[in-house]
Amino acid sequence: MQYPPNLRVIRVACSGMIDPEIVVYALSNGIDGIIGIGCRLGECHYLEGNEKAKAREQAIRIVLANGGIDPDRFRMEYLSSAESARFVEVVTNFVGEIKALGPNPLRQQKAADIVAR
Numbered sequence: 075m076q077y078p079p080n081l082r083v084i085r086v087a088c089s090g091m092i093d094p095e096i097v098v099y100a101l102s103n104g105i106d107g108i109i110g111i112g113c114r115l116g117e118c119h120y121l122e123g124n125e126k127a128k129a130r131e132q133a134i135r136i137v138l139a140n141g142g143i144d145p146d147r148f149r150m151e152y153l154s155s156a157e158s159a160r161f162v163e164v165v166t167n168f169v170g171e172i173k174a175l176g177p178n179p180l181r182q183q184k185a186a187d188i189v190a191r
């Protein structure tokens with residue numbers, strides 16, 4: 075199955091290992107969007123990693139909003155590794171939503187800062 079080619083998959087052992095600091099850092103440095111995908115709630119192989127990821131999602135969104143970054147550039151989803159069609163649907167929709175938001179303005183600002191040096 076194919077998914078949008080501008081999506082880069084970064085594997086982690088569990089969605090509970092998605093570091094909020096890295097999410098905020100990446101978006102603060104111009105990444106257009108981040109979608110974290112974990113196992114279905116209640117089905118984490120590490121018992122409660124996805125529950126922790128879910129709890130962190132809202133906190134990350136608040137930090138992003140406070141930093142002037144559209145919080146819709148980050149979200150979590152939960153699905154089984156057997157749901158490949160659902161994976162394609164979720165990431166395709168997310169990429170579409172990010173395209174609708176446009177490029178991350180902080181990337182343009184970073185580029186302008188570099189040119190100004």
Ligand code: FES
Binds near residue numbers: 087089123124
């Ligand atoms: S192993 Fe924890 S979310 Fe999948």
